[in-house]
Amino acid sequence: MSDSMVFRFARCVVALWPLLIAVSHSAVIADEASKPNVVFLAVDDLKDWVGCLRGYDGVVHTPNIDRLAAQGMLFTNAHCASPKCAPSRAAVMTGLRPSTTGLYDNGHWWKPNLPEVVTIPMHFRASGYKVVGAGKVFHHTAGNNPPNQWDDYFKLTFRNDPWFRGSRVNYPWSESGPPPPGFPFSGVPGLGHENDWGALPIPESQYDDTLTADYAVDFLRGSHDRPYFLACGFFRPHLPWYVPQRFFDRYPTEDIRLPQTQAEDLRDVPAEGQKLASARRSDLKAIVDADQWKQAVRAYLASITFADWQVGRVLDALEDRQDADRTIVVLWSDHGWHLGEKQHWHKSTLWEEATRVPLVIDVPDSPAGRCETPVGLVDLFPTLIQLCNLPQLSGHDGVSLQPLLQDPMSSWDRPAVIEYHRGNAAVRSGRFRYIRYHDGGEELYDHRSDPQEWTNLADSERHADVIRQLSKWLPKRWAESAPTKNAFEFDPQRYSWRNKSTGRVTSGD
Helix, strand or coil: CCHHHHHHHHHHHHHHHHHHHHHHCHHHHHCHHHCCEEEEEEECCCCCCCCCCCCCCCCCCCHHHHHHHHHCEEECCEECCCCCHHHHHHHHHHCCCHHHHCCCCCCCCHHHHCCCCCCHHHHHHHCCCEEEEEECCCCCCCCCCCHHHCCEEECCCCCCCHHHCCCCCCCCCCCCCCCCCCCCCCCCCCCCCCCCEECCCCCHHHCHHHHHHHHHHHHHHCCCCCCEEEEEEECCCCCCEECCHHHHCCCCHHHCCCCCCCCCCCCCCCHHHHHHHHCCHHHHHHHHHCCCHHHHHHHHHHHHHHHHHHHHHHHHHHHCCHHHHHEEEEEEECCCCEECHHHCEECCCCCHHHHECCEEEECCCCCCEEECCCEEHHHHHHHHHHHCCCCCCCCCCCCCCHHHHHCCCCCCCCCEEEECCCCCEEEECCCEEEEECCCCCEEEEECCCCCCCCCCCCCCHHHHHHHHHHHCCCCCCCCCCCCCHHHEEEECCCCEEEECCCCCEEECC
16 A cells, blocks of 8 residues: 555544544543633744743733743743644644645645544534634635634634735635725835735724634633633734734834844855745845834734734633633744844744744643743644543644643653755754755754854764754655645635546535
C-alpha cells in the first residue's frame, strides 16, 4: 500500500471516530456535568508584543491578556506551526502539520483536500459539547470555516473595510466597492494591499471585532444545559490597522520605540532566507521613505490594545458565570509579525519575529506560572483532548502539554518545529533556532547571546553537534502541495466544493 493510501485510510478511520464515540462512550457523554467548558481565544497576527512577554522595547497596554497570563500557564517560548494565517490555523484546528497535510499557504481550502479529517470543533460536538464560534478561527476567507463544524457561528464579513474584499471567491458575503474619501488613511502612498491604518468614522460598537466579542459575551450571559466550547477569533492586529481613535491615543508618538535592526543583518543569511525577507519589502521602504515608521508601529500597538480590550470583555463575561471555575481558557495567536526586523515587513519568515506567539492555558485547579519550555500550537488539540477527557484520536503531530501545565519544569525533550512552504523548516529549542531551507541553506542562532538572531552560526564547527541534534526534528516526509483553490468550484450558498478534475463534491454544510 502506498504512503498516500495509508494516509487516506488513517484519515478515514479518524473520520468514523465520532460514530464510535456515540456508541462506545455514551455513558461518558451522558455525564456532561463533570466536563469542563472551553473558551478558545485567537488573536490574529499578534507577536510577542504583550506585557507579560516583554517583546516590545517600550510600554504596551495589554492588561487583559496579562491578567489571564497571571492566573494561567504562560508559555514564554511558544511558536506557530507556520507563519501564515491559513496553514497555521489549519494545523491548530486539525492537529496536523503542513508537511502532513500539504496545506502550505493561504491558497488552499482544507476541507475539500482533507474531507475526512476531524477538527477541534467536530470532536467536541461528537463528545456532547455545544460548539459555537465567532470571528476568525479558521482562516477568514470563505470556504475555510464550514458550517458543519459548529452548532452556531457568527461569520466575519468585513463590514468595516469592504473595499478590500473584491474577490468573490474569498469574500462572497462582503459588499465590496471603491475606497472611501481620504483613503489611504495612513497618508502613505504606494503601500501594498490592505497595508493601511487609522480610525474609521464609525462608532466603536460597529467595528467587526466588537461585534465578534458581542456574540461571545451574549453567549456567556446565556444559560446552557450542556458543556460548551466557545471559539472567539479577533482579527486585529491583522492589517489594515483600523481601530477607534482612543486606542491610538494610548501611544503618543514620542514614546514609540522602533525595533532593533542592524544594517548588515542579512549578510550571512542564505539565498532562500534572503528571498523570504525581501517579500513585501516595498511596503517597508514606502513607510520609511515617508517618515511614517513610528506611526506604523503606533498603529500596530493600538491594534494590539484594541484586541486586548475585546479579550477583556469576553473574560469579564466569563467571570460572571457560575461555571467559570470549571472553564478552561486558551489564548493563542496564529503567528508573529515583522515591523522592520531583518529588513522585513509582514510575516512569512522562519525567524523569531514571525513564529513566537503568546500562548496562555488557564485550567481550573491547576497551578499558574510561566513555562519556558519550547512548545508548538500544533500541541493544542491533543492537550484539549486530555484536559477534557475526550476520546483519543490517533495521528496527531503534536502532543499534550498537560505535564507542563502541572509542572512547567517537567522534563521535555521536544523542540518547537515551524514550517513554511514545502521543504523549509525551523527548529526552536530552549536556546537555539535552527533553520534549513529546501535548497539546503542553513541558519543557526544562539538566543542566549544573540536574541535578535543577527549572527548565523551554521558554518561554525563548534556548533556542528547542535545542528545534528536539532536536525533530527525536521520533517522526514513532506507531503505534496495540496490542490489550490483553482482546482475546485466553490458554492458559498450550499457551502460545497466540486473538484474540477474528478467531479467529486465535498459538502461543508
